[in-house]
Structures are given as structure tokens and as C-alpha cells.
Amino acid sequence: MAQPREFIHRKLSCGVDFAALDLPARRTAAYEIRVQSGLAHEPQERPGVARLVEESISKGTPQRTAQEMTDAFDALGAQTGSGVGRESMIFRCSCLPEFVDRALRLHAEMLRTPTFPDEFCNVGIELLQQELTALEDDPGELARRLIGPHAYGPILGRHELGTRESLASMARDDIVGQWKTTFSARRMQITVGGQIDPDHVAARVDQLFTGFGDEMTNGEDGFEDRFVAGTRHHPKQLEQEHLLICWPGVRVAHDEYPTERLTIAMLGEGMSSRLFAEVREKQGLVYWVGAWDEHPRTTGRLFMGASTTPARCDQTYRTLLQEVSRLAEDVTDDELERARIGIIARNKTHGDITRARVGELATDLFHYGRPMPTEEKHARLRAVTVADVRRYLEAHPRDELCVLTLGPRSLETGDDG
Amino acid sequence: MGGGRFFDHTLDNGLRVVIESMPDVQSAAAGFLVRTGARDESPQLAGVSHFLEHMCFKGTPNRSWRQITVDFDNLGSTYNAYTSKERTFYFGWVRSEDLEKQIEIIADMMRSTLPVEEFEMERKVILEEIAMSADQIDRRVYDMIHERAFAGHHLAWPVLGTTESVSALSHEAILEYFRNRYQPSNMVLLVAGNVRVDDVMAMAGRHCGSWMAAEARPPRQAPAPPPTGVYARRSDQFQQQALALCYAAPSASDPERETADVLASILGGHNSRFFWNIIQAGIAPHVAAGRLDYCDTALMIAFGFCEPDRAGALLDAFRTEIQGVRDSGVRADEVQQVKNRVRTALMTEAEAPYYRLMQVVQDVDVLGRPRDVAERLAAIDAVTPDSIGAYLTRWPMTGEGFLACLGPRDWPKNGGGGQGKGRLIGKLGTWAGRY
Numbered sequence: 001m002a003q004p005r006e007f008i009h010r011k012l013s014c015g016v017d018f019a020a021l022d023l024p025a026r027r028t029a030a031y032e033i034r035v036q037s038g039l040a041h042e043p044q045e046r047p048g049v050a051r052l053v054e055e056s057i058s059k060g061t062p063q064r065t066a067q068e069m070t071d072a073f074d075a076l077g078a079q080t081g082s083g084v085g086r087e088s089m090i091f092r093c094s095c096l097p098e099f100v101d102r103a104l105r106l107h108a109e110m111l112r113t114p115t116f117p118d119e120f121c122n123v124g125i126e127l128l129q130q131e132l133t134a135l136e137d138d139p140g141e142l143a144r145r146l147i148g149p150h151a152y153g154p155i156l157g158r159h160e161l162g163t164r165e166s167l168a169s170m171a172r173d174d175i176v177g178q179w180k181t182t183f184s185a186r187r188m189q190i191t192v193g194g195q196i197d198p199d200h201v202a203a204r205v206d207q208l209f210t211g212f213g214d215e216m217t218n219g220e221d222g223f224e225d226r227f228v229a230g231t232r233h234h235p236k237q238l239e240q241e242h243l244l245i246c247w248p249g250v251r252v253a254h255d256e257y258p259t260e261r262l263t264i265a266m267l268g269e270g271m272s273s274r275l276f277a278e279v280r281e282k283q284g285l286v287y288w289v290g291a292w293d294e295h296p297r298t299t300g301r302l303f304m305g306a307s308t309t310p311a312r313c314d315q316t317y318r319t320l321l322q323e324v325s326r327l328a329e330d331v332t333d334d335e336l337e338r339a340r341i342g343i344i345a346r347n348k349t350h351g352d353i354t355r356a357r358v359g360e361l362a363t364d365l366f367h368y369g370r371p372m373p374t375e376e377k378h379a380r381l382r383a384v385t386v387a388d389v390r391r392y393l394e395a396h397p398r399d400e401l402c403v404l405t406l407g408p409r410s411l412e413t414g415d416d417g
Numbered sequence: 418m419g420g421g422r423f424f425d426h427t428l429d430n431g432l433r434v435v436i437e438s439m440p441d442v443q444s445a446a447a448g449f450l451v452r453t454g455a456r457d458e459s460p461q462l463a464g465v466s467h468f469l470e471h472m473c474f475k476g477t478p479n480r481s482w483r484q485i486t487v488d489f490d491n492l493g494s495t496y497n498a499y500t501s502k503e504r505t506f507y508f509g510w511v512r513s514e515d516l517e518k519q520i521e522i523i524a525d526m527m528r529s530t531l532p533v534e535e536f537e538m539e540r541k542v543i544l545e546e547i548a549m550s551a552d553q554i555d556r557r558v559y560d561m562i563h564e565r566a567f568a569g570h571h572l573a574w575p576v577l578g579t580t581e582s583v584s585a586l587s588h589e590a591i592l593e594y595f596r597n598r599y600q601p602s603n604m605v606l607l608v609a610g611n612v613r614v615d616d617v618m619a620m621a622g623r624h625c626g627s628w629m630a631a632e633a634r635p636p637r638q639a640p641a642p643p644p645t646g647v648y649a650r651r652s653d654q655f656q657q658q659a660l661a662l663c664y665a666a667p668s669a670s671d672p673e674r675e676t677a678d679v680l681a682s683i684l685g686g687h688n689s690r691f692f693w694n695i696i697q698a699g700i701a702p703h704v705a706a707g708r709l710d711y712c713d714t715a716l717m718i719a720f721g722f723c724e725p726d727r728a729g730a731l732l733d734a735f736r737t738e739i740q741g742v743r744d745s746g747v748r749a750d751e752v753q754q755v756k757n758r759v760r761t762a763l764m765t766e767a768e769a770p771y772y773r774l775m776q777v778v779q780d781v782d783v784l785g786r787p788r789d790v791a792e793r794l795a796a797i798d799a800v801t802p803d804s805i806g807a808y809l810t811r812w813p814m815t816g817e818g819f820l821a822c823l824g825p826r827d828w829p830k831n832g833g834g835g836q837g838k839g840r841l842i843g844k845l846g847t848w849a850g851r852y
Contacts, residue, residue, distance in 0.1 A: 025441045026768060027764040027765075027767055027768055028761065028764045028765050028768065066697075067688075067693060070688045071688065071750075071754065074687075074688055074754040074757055074758060075754070075757065076757065077757030077758055077759075077760050077761040078761065079758065079761050079762065079765075094761060094765060095761055096760070096761060096764060120697070122699075123697055123698070123699045126699040127696065127699060127702045130699075130701065130702045130723070130724055131702050133656050133657055133724055134656075134657055134702060134703065134722060136655075136656040136657075137553075137554045137655050137656055137657050137722070139552055237653070237654055238552050238654070239548040239549070239551045239552050240545070240548050240549055240552055270486065270489070270490035271474070271485075271486035271489065271490065272483070272486035272487045272489070272490040273490075276486075277483065277486070280542055281482060281483075281486075281538070282538075283538075284537075284538040284539070284540075284541030284542050284545075285541075285545070286542070286545055287542055287543070287545040287546035287549055288549060307545075307549055308545060309544075309545060309548050338487065338490050338491055341490075341491060341492070341493045342490055342493040343493070344493060345492065345493020345494070345511065345512055345515070346493055346495060348443055348444065348512050349443075349444040349493075349495060349510050349511065349512060349770075349771070350495075351443070352442045352443060352444050352768055352769050352770065353765065353768050353769045353772075354765070354768060355765065
């Protein structure tokens with residue numbers, strides 16, 4: 001399918017995979033820099049090092065101290081952020097369109113020539129250890145950390161905070177080593193949008209990243225993907241029990257993904273969704289219940305989650321599973337259409353926000369390897385039928401589940417601790 | 418600079434309609450503000466405003482709970498409602514062409530039948546929400562601050578109510594509260610987005626014009642100035658120690674609110690003194706400063722979460738940084754950095770009807786009128802190091818302040834202090850730094 005004119009997508013000579021979107025009426029511009037340097041790229045004995053790279057890479061260059069770097073972004077009014085994921089690290093920026101060039105130059109300086117000062121590396125390690133304590137007070141995130149290695153296996157299932165053991169022996173050299181081996185122009189995707197000249201920005205990016213890590217190979221892909229079924233309980237003193245259920249899905253680029261996406265929407269998006277209606281509105285078992293999908297580039301996982309008082313956890317668990325099975329039996333055209341409208345309409349409303357539009361472009365580039373025009377995406381959703389949903393649910397049975405409970409008591413069906 | 422295209426009109430029945438036209442976008446957001454919240458409840462009815470918010474989703478003369486949710490989702494709406502200490506707000510964000518349907522659904526909910534057969538089921542949901550809140554250290558310390566800083570006042574009890582108060586609420590009590598508060602002179606219809614004013618006014622007339630006027634909500638009483646001293650609670654449930662050091666601050670409607678917010682940002686926002694001198698000193702991973710403000714009172718709060726054995730160091734660091742701004746003031750470049758960030762944030766806000774709606778509801782409720790992004794930016798641009806110095810004279814962050822502390826350590830000793838002498842004659846706000 002031909003791309004609309006507003007996109008440009010190029011492999012720049014510096015090696016960066018670049019896409020831009022001209023949004024002429026916008027008041028802001030935004031960009032995302034994605035580096036193939038995520039949790040899966042950490043050495044096995046160094047969990048936590050990716051997050052430390054993300055935290056400490058902004059703490060100085062030969063030209064600027066840590067505070068001078070932050071001040072330089074602030075001088076532009078640039079709103080910056082970063083995060084580390086399973087397969088990549090993302091650096092984001094929103095600013096007024098006239099400052100995109102200068103903000104990109106700062107980011108290039110930061111990513112290419114970090115000095116990783118000792119004092120900031122040491123503090124970063126110390127703070128990560130404190131974050132592990134803080135994690136104990138965040139049951140939702142703690143449950144996600146605990147289910148990760150079972151849902152994805154030991155590599156893709158890593159958590160960004162690492163382990164106390166790993167952090168205890170972590171040093172600046174580990175952080176520098178991780179940066180040196182995983183940061184290069186050829187491992188980067190950059191997406192930009194707003195009131196910008198795409199060709200000009202492309203040329204600017206090419207200039208800024210030329211020669212960066214030329215000696216390095218491209219980033220690897222296709223990490224070990226291991227789903228380990230089972231029911232596990234992590235005891236903790238809480239008012240509520242947190243419940244997560246996971247099973248494998250397809251990758252975003254798979255033909256069945258639009259069907260899967262709509263299936264998840266019917267289960268857990270909106271107050272009319274199956275889980276909200278049955279678990280909360282009809283049975284009053286929970287305040288929070290949801291279903292969502294997660295997608296590394298080469299695989300997918302589907303989740304259902306809820307938190308409830310311990311005495312009601314088993315009933316909640318049974319109801320969640322019943323609702324997925326029931327969907328395969330009695331899904332209707334109306335609810336499929338409702339799920340479809342929801343995704344398409346929210347794509348339009350949220351698309352009014354420049355940084356959201358750029359985020360979508362970045363996600364498309366990561367998963368599809370190209371910008372995907374909105375109409376193409378919507379056409380794929382429109383093509384899904386009730387029969388497709390039934391076929392999908394039949395072809396992907398939930399007979400092997402990864403289940404985690406966090407709280408005062410285990411499920412009656414629990415099989416280990 | 419965006420915004421400024423407001424239309425403000427009141428229907429014959431007293432319902433006010435405020436519209437912001439945003440011709441460059443493709444969506445629209447609408448909401449009904451009901452000017453009632455936790456502070457407008459009696460102690461016996463603690464939690465009733467929030468319970469009512471849930472019940473409004475449970476049935477109307479035209480729709481069952483199921484039909485309400487189906488109709489929202491058929492629009493692909495981003496919708497919800499919230500209850501705070503001072504307001505209840507129902508809202509939805511849709512494609513511009515779906516605006517009337519969106520307004521019609523929420524207007525229908527504002528005439529809820531509060532179906533009695535759904536009442537006990539919803540009580541269970543709210544008790545689960547209270548249990549969930551009890552597991553969150555930030556919510557617990559937030560409640561502790563209110564419990565003690567506003568002791569004896571309606572601001573003291575939690576928005577959700579307590580397990581006891583919610584368990585005791587009767588359907589009749591909720592129905593009576595609903596009839597008294599959900600009436601046009603106590604409500605505002607707010608719309609932002611790519612809309613035509615005439616069209617929206619016609620929608621308002623069609624869907625709200627027949628609502629019957631009634632008496633206004635009883636007036637609110639201002640709380641006493643916040644106390645000083647320590648309110649500590651030991652809890653083995655949490656691994657961290659939470660600290661909140663509070664001082665009196667200008668209320669949400671006070672002209673000095675922007676000055677206070679810039680100061681809070683310099684102390685505990687992005688690229689702040691707390692960030693470089695507390696977080697990057699390894700004392701605590703999560704610290705910030707912000708103003709918790711209401712229509713007639715506010716607190717400036719330095720808060721953080723740390724390893725229990727570092728709580729003393731964190732408190733000392735808070736006091737050192739506060740003393741630093743008090744003794745030496747703030748620098749012009751610090752103020753300018755906040756202004757630069759605000760400019761970008763406001764431009765982002767001006768892109769999205771949803772963001773604008775959330776700001777307009779705050780302005781209309783607190784100031785009585787909407788402000789566009791240009792006016793808000795001008796208010797920030799007027800802040801200088803000198804005006805912050807003058808602010809600190811009027812709102813001195815001196816003395817022990819009021820300290821709330823929660824965590825596994827039995828620290829510090831409870832008590833001390835007394836009733837504060839802060840000047841508290843203003844209006845409303847939010848927990849956390851704005852810039």
C-alpha cells in the first residue's frame with residue numbers, strides 16, 4: 001500500500017532508521033529516539049545495568065556537566081523523558097517546533113559522548129537499590145515483576161530494577177560497557193512529528209549521528225521466548241490479593257494481530273467490556289479489573305488482572321477464565337463493532353496530541369519496520385469478523401496459563417509457592 | 418498563543434454552559450461539573466459524593482447500567498468521572514461529530530434513578546476501592562495529612578469515606594443528597610473542542626433545559642489554619658518511610674498561587690534543588706514539592722519516600738533546602754527554566770480538548786471563569802525572584818511546620834507544635850508539583 005505524502009521513512013546514511021510526520025497545524029513538535037539496548041541485551045550476570053545506562057547517560061559529556069545538560073534542555077523548554085523496555089531504550093522529547101534542531105543536537109551529544117561520572121554511577125546504583133525497597137510498596141508493579149520470568153522466560157522476562165545481588169557488585173565499568181556495546185546509529189530508530197520540515201530534520205539527524213558506532217554490528221533480534229505455565233503465589237501482607245493471568249499471543253506484525261487486538265478490547269477495554277461488566281458490575285468482586293496485551297517485537301503476551309479482597313480471589317479467578325471462554329462461544333457482531341469503533345475513535349481523539357501521534361509512529365516503526373498509514377491500520381481492523389475471533393480463540397487455547405497471586409493467601413487451585 | 422475563544426451563558430434553569438472553541442482539532446470533550454465533594458458531606462455521610470458518582474453510572478430513566486456503558490463505548494469515548502474534596506466531574510472525549518451523543522448520555526446520567534437494586538453491588542465495589550487504597554502508601558499519607566491538618570473540619574475525611582461510613586450509608590440518604598446537589602444552579606456544562614457555539618447551546622437546551630431549578634448548596638466553612646507538630650504512624654505493612662513536611666500556602670484562588678507553584682517547582686520539580694541535592698545525593702529516590710490547595714486553604718508540601726533509616730536525613734535535607742530559598746532566595750535562571758517548561762506544557766495542553774477540559778473545570782470551579790493558555794502563561798511570566806522573595810515573607814516556610822510520617826519506624830515522636838498562625842483565607846488545589 002502506498003504511503004501518504006505526510007510520512008517520510010528513510011534509512012539514513014549514518015545508519016539511523018528515520019521516519020517523520022509533518023503535522024502543519026500543531027503547536028508543538030515531538031520526537032522519540034529508540035535504541036536497541038533493552039533488558040534483553042543485559043549480560044546475564046548484570047540485571048539492572050540497562051536502567052543504570054538510561055539513568056546515568058544524561059549525567060554529563062565532555063562539554064557539559066550533568067546539571068548543564070539538564071539546564072540546556074530546560075533553556076529550550078524541552079520536556080524530556082526516557083524509559084527502558086524489554087528490547088529497547090527510548091528517549092523522548094516534546095518542544096516548540098523551532099527548538100527541534102537544538103534539542104536533537106543535545107540528545108546526540110548525550111547519547112554519543114556520555115562521560116558516566118563515577119559519582120553519578122555510584123548514586124545511580126544506590127538509588128536502584130532503594131527503588132527495590134520502594135517496589136515492595138507498589139503491589140501492582142511488584143506482581144508484574146514477579147510474573148515476568150515465567151511469562152517470558154529469563155531473558156525477555158527481566159525487570160528493569162535488576163536484583164540486589166547484581167546491584168551489590170555493579171560498577172561504573174559495567175555501565176560504560178553496556179553503553180559501548182549497544183549504542184550506535186545502526187541500532188537506532190528516530191521518529192519525529194509536528195510542524196517540521198521532514199527533509200530538513202532527516203538531514204540534521206544524519207549529520208548528528210554520522211560515524212556513531214560504525215564498528216558495531218546491528219542489534220540482534222529474536223531473544224529466547226519461553227512461556228512457563230503454572231500457578232504461583234507470593235505471600236505479602238496486603239488488604240487485597242493481586243491476581244495476574246497470562247498466556248501467549250501473537251506478534252504485532254502477525255496477520256492475526258488485528259483479531260487479537262479486538263479480542264482484548266472486547267475483554268477489557270471500556271466499561272461495557274466483558275470483564276468490567278461481569279466481574280465488577282454484575283458480581284461486585286473488584287474495583288480494578290483489566291485485560292491488556294504486551295508485545296516485544298517477535299512475540300506477544302495477553303494478560304488479565306484484578307485486585308480483590310482475599311476471600312473473593314478464587315471467585316474472581318474463575319470468573320475471569322469463564323469470561324474468556326464465553327467470548328469464544330457467544331461473541332456478537334455488535335460488541336465486535338463496538339470494540340472496533342473504540343480503537344478507531346480513540347486513535348483520532350488522542351491523535352490531536354502531537355507526542356501521542358509520534359509515539360504511535362515510533363511503535364509502528366518498531367513492530368512493522370515502516371510507518372503504517374492510519375487508514376491501512378483501520379482497514380485491517382474493519383476486516384475482522386466474528387468468525388475470525390472464534391477461530392482465533394480456538395487456535396489459541398488457554399489450557400496452559402501462567403498465574404500469579406500476590407497477597408495474603410494463595411488460590412485454592414494453586415500448585416506451588 | 419492558543420485559546421481565548423470562550424462562550425459563557427446560563428440557561429433559564431440556572432445551568433451554566435462554558436464553551437471553548439478549538440478549530441484546529443478533530444475532537445471535542447464535554448463534562449458536567451457538580452459542585453459538591455467530600456467537604457460538603459456531614460460526618461455521617463462520609464463518602465456519599467463518591468458513592469453517588471458510582472451510582473450515576475448505574476441507571477437513568479432511559480438507560481440501564483449496561484446501556485450507559487454500551488452507549489459510551491459505541492462512541493469510542495474516553496470517559497470517566499472523579500470525585501474530589503470539592504467537586505464531582507463526569508466527562509467524555511469523542512470525535513467532534515459525536516459530541517451531542519456524548520452530552521446526551523452524561524446529561525441522562527445527571528438525572529440518574531439511582532436504582533436501588535444496584536445499590537448493594539456498588540457498595541461492594543467501593544469497599545474494594547477502599548481496600549485497594551489502603552495498600553498504597555501515598556494515599557495513606559495523603560489521608561493522614563488531611564486527618565490532622567484539617568482535624569475537626571469537613572476536609573479531614575477521605576473522599577472514599579471509610580469502611581464503616583460506606584457500610585452504613587443508606588439508599589435514602591444518597592437519594593436525598595443527590596436531589597439537593599445535582600440541580601442546575603450547582604452544576605456547569607463544560608465543552609472544549611472543534612465545536613460551534615450555537616450547536617452546543619442548542620444541545621444544552623435539548624438535553625438540560627427541562628431540569629428544574631432548586632436551592633443552592635449550603636455555603637462552605639473555612640478550616641482553621643493548619644497545625645504545627647508531628648503526626649507519625651508506625652506501620653509494618655510498608656517497607657519505606659513516607660514523609661510530608663507541610664506549611665500554610667495560598668489557596669487555589671489566591672493571586673499568589675502561580676508564585677507558589679513556581680517556588681514548588683524550583684524546590685521539588687524537574688531539574689530542582691531536591692533533585693540535585695536529595696535524589697542525586699542518594700538520600701531518597703522519590704521526593705517532590707507541591708501545593709495541596711482548596712478553595713479557602715492550602716498547604717505547601719515537601720514529600721518523599723525513603724529507606725526507613727534515612728528518614729532523618731531526608732527531613733534534614735528538606736529543611737536545608739527550604740532554608741536555602743528562604744535565606745538566599747531563588748535565581749533568575751531557575752525561574753526562567755520553569756517558565757520555559759510551562760510554555761511547552763501549555764502548548765501541549767492547547768492541542769487536546771481533553772487537557773483543556775480538565776483545566777477549564779478547575780478554573781471555572783475555583784476562579785469562577787475559564788482562562789486560556791495565554792492568560793495562564795502570562796501569570797507564570799509575571800513571577801520573578803523578587804516576587805518569590807515577597808511570597809516567602811507573606812507565607813514563611815519557617816519553624817517546624819507540620820510533619821506527617823508513615824512507615825515501619827516508630828519515628829519521630831508524635832506531638833509538639835500547636836495551631837498554626839498561617840493566613841488561610843483563599844480557595845482550592847492539587848497534590849503535587851505542577852511544573
